[in-house]
Amino acid sequence: MKTAIxxxxxxxxxxxxxxxxxxxxxxxxxxxxxxxxxxxxPTLEVLSCGRVINCSAYNLVDKAExxxxxxxxxxxxxxxxxxxxxxxxGIPLVHFSTDYVFGLDTDRRTxxxxxxAPGPASAYGLSKLNGEYxxxxxxxxxxxxxxxxxxxxxxxxxxxxxxxxxxxxxxGDGKPLRVVADQRCTPSNVIDIxxxxxxxxxxxxxxxxxLTNAGDCSWHEFAQVIFTAADISPSLTPxxxxxxxxxxxxxxxxxxxxxxxxxxGTPPLRDWQSAVTEYVRxxxxxx
Numbered sequence: 001m002k003t004a005i006x007x008x009x010x011x012x013x014x015x016x017x018x019x020x021x022x023x024x025x026x027x028x029x030x031x032x033x034x035x036x037x038x039x040x041x042p043t044l045e046v047l048s049c050g051r052v053i054n055c056s057a058y059n060l061v062d063k064a065e066x067x068x069x070x071x072x073x074x075x076x077x078x079x080x081x082x083x084x085x086x087x088x089x090g091i092p093l094v095h096f097s098t099d100y101v102f103g104l105d106t107d108r109r110t111x112x113x114x115x116x117a118p119g120p121a122s123a124y125g126l127s128k129l130n131g132e133y134x135x136x137x138x139x140x141x142x143x144x145x146x147x148x149x150x151x152x153x154x155x156x157x158x159x160x161x162x163x164x165x166x167x168x169x170x171x172g173d174g175k176p177l178r179v180v181a182d183q184r185c186t187p188s189n190v191i192d193i194x195x196x197x198x199x200x201x202x203x204x205x206x207x208x209x210x211l212t213n214a215g216d217c218s219w220h221e222f223a224q225v226i227f228t229a230a231d232i233s234p235s236l237t238p239x240x241x242x243x244x245x246x247x248x249x250x251x252x253x254x255x256x257x258x259x260x261x262x263x264x265g266t267p268p269l270r271d272w273q274s275a276v277t278e279y280v281r282x283x284x285x286x287x
Contacts, residue, residue, distance in 0.1 A: 005026050179220040189275035
């Protein structure tokens with residue numbers, strides 16, 4: 001089945017396009033612009049694809065605080081346009097969301113399940129939550145996948161880069177690093193997320209699912225594993241969120257439970273440390 005990949009130029013879009021191979025129809029913003037709702041259905045109709053996977057997003061988390069309309073235009077209203085277009089054409093939609101739909105509960109210390117009430121702490125998180133609702137409102141059989149801490153080969157759109165690349169670059173410049181140690185998440189390799197998503201699709205799953213690599217860590221622990229994999233020892237100091245103020249409030253704990261995906265028969269994804277280590281060594285030509 002031919003599958004249209006909206007947002008194919010980004011990290012996740014590239015990984016899914018590669019995983020699908022000849023069945024992928026990659027679409028950049030030049031090919032399909034979610035900010036032009038009248039063009040979405042006609043574009044998809046011409047392509048005659050049997051499925052749409054939406055990897056596009058406005059992901060400038062801090063900037064969204066000062067320009068929420070821009071975030072909502074892509075992450076909410078753009079998803080609405082895409083979901084309604086898919087519904088009119090009878091095409092299933094797969095849409096990706098984020099752990100940032102959580103964050104208001106600062107006391108949470110157990111993984112979030114799909115049945116837990118969301119509570120975004122940022123404009124970005126709120127815009128992504130709205131997109132989830134639009135995707136599922138258009139057709140409950142659509143598949144919405146929340147994931148967390150994505151990294152992979154750099155895309156050409158959005159913010160570009162990722163935490164791993166940033167840490168390696170700054171360390172390579174010989175600069176000391178101060179990294180937050182009181183926010184916990186699960187770093188997730190886009191190659192693994194792509195494989196897990198396709199497994200859910202192959203099993204005909206719909207509704208809301210969480211999908212990440214296994215385990216969790218603080219951002220400081222994440223950085224430590226990156227540097228161990230790279231065989232370097234830069235100056236690395238753990239700090240609190242209060243010592244690194246940002247425009248957007250980040251979730252203190254945004255670890256996602258993947259039990260529902262496992263129960264649906266999706267093969268378990270590898271632990272986050274192995275995935276990060278492989279990515280770093282491959283990037284440095286040491287695989």
